[in-house]
Amino acid sequence: MSNKIALTGIKPSGTPHIGNYLGMNRPALELAKNYQAFYFIADYHALTTVRNPETMNQLTYDVAATWLALGLDPDKVIFYRQSDIPEVMELTWILACFTSKGLLNRAHAYKAAVDENVEKGLDPDKGINSGLFFYPALMAADILLFDTNFVPVGLDQKQHIEIARDIAQAINSNYGSNVLTLPEASIREEVMTIPGLDGRKMSKSYDNVIPIFAPSNQLRKSVMRIVTDSRRPEDPKDPETDNVFAIYKHFATPEDIARVEKGYLEGGLAYSQIKNELYELLEAEFSEARERYGEYIQDLEYLDQVLLQGAEKARKLSIPKIAKVRAALGID
Ligand code: TRP
Numbered sequence: 001m002s003n004k005i006a007l008t009g010i011k012p013s014g015t016p017h018i019g020n021y022l023g024m025n026r027p028a029l030e031l032a033k034n035y036q037a038f039y040f041i042a043d044y045h046a047l048t049t050v051r052n053p054e055t056m057n058q059l060t061y062d063v064a065a066t067w068l069a070l071g072l073d074p075d076k077v078i079f080y081r082q083s084d085i086p087e088v089m090e091l092t093w094i095l096a097c098f099t100s101k102g103l104l105n106r107a108h109a110y111k112a113a114v115d116e117n118v119e120k121g122l123d124p125d126k127g128i129n130s131g132l133f134f135y136p137a138l139m140a141a142d143i144l145l146f147d148t149n150f151v152p153v154g155l156d157q158k159q160h161i162e163i164a165r166d167i168a169q170a171i172n173s174n175y176g177s178n179v180l181t182l183p184e185a186s187i188r189e190e191v192m193t194i195p196g197l198d199g200r201k202m203s204k205s206y207d208n209v210i211p212i213f214a215p216s217n218q219l220r221k222s223v224m225r226i227v228t229d230s231r232r233p234e235d236p237k238d239p240e241t242d243n244v245f246a247i248y249k250h251f252a253t254p255e256d257i258a259r260v261e262k263g264y265l266e267g268g269l270a271y272s273q274i275k276n277e278l279y280e281l282l283e284a285e286f287s288e289a290r291e292r293y294g295e296y297i298q299d300l301e302y303l304d305q306v307l308l309q310g311a312e313k314a315r316k317l318s319i320p321k322i323a324k325v326r327a328a329l330g331i332d
Helices: 018-031 053-069 086-096 101-105 108-119 130-144 155-175 216-224 243-248 254-266 271-296 300-329
Strands: 005-010 036-041 078-081 150-153 184-187
Touching (some): 005 018, 005 130, 018 036, 036 053, 036 300, 053 078, 053 271, 053 300, 078 300, 086 130, 086 155, 086 300, 101 130, 101 155, 108 130, 130 155, 155 184, 216 271, 243 254
Parallel strands (some): 036 078, 150 184
């Protein structure tokens, strides 16, 4: 166990699908075995888009129940709600004063929103709230407040980590070298594109997902709907391009992966058989977690208690850290 810190924010967005699980939950839980992990629910980030209080509340509990059901140990991982850490807000402003506006102008999410407006012939900033513009500064505060070393994220977040580094560097070079720790992105390349039912990237916006906590019969139905080509059982098949295999290989043992790969190349293995195997694997992987999820989501008091305890632990670090930063600025 290293004493390095791995931190990541989870934007509340409903129970995860297999693509989220492989890209986010599983690697994060794995990483928590080797690092001091800080995982938090990024509710203030969600506020840039989630404007309904019930939805916000429900999504937050959903994230908490999901992670606990998947085995996050709240005694080991510091697991909290971003909004329970007021020092994040304080640091955000401090960072903003060292963040060139041009840097935020170039951030992907804001830039994409502007480009879309321009393309439609609208005012470039139409419908864009300043929260979206400031999103990377808030994220930098999440990271820099805890002297984070590694930030496990998907490729889409890489630029945000670079922005956090830039801001930290600007502060360090102004005040001396060790005010803030420079974080590094840790990006999992190999699970980046999990195909959905139709073969496109698995994503809620394509409506092609396999939700991990779906009831067994629904899980089975989803797996059976994964699109394959029309090769018959006896035909050789290509494991490189098949959607079922692309998911299967993340759950099966190395021996089974080798067996199926061989069966594909030589022919004689039906898609329906591998779909059945995949269903069994998913059922084995998720059935207990699904039940636990059902229990946690009924027990909001417990979820609150877990998150508050996490926030207390986090604040033991964030309070002295913000004091140190303020002292460096001459505001103390
Ligand atoms: N922006 C991240 C996402 O959309 C969530 C996030 C917020 C985050 N703060 C963070 C990730 C800090 C890593 C570190 O998924």
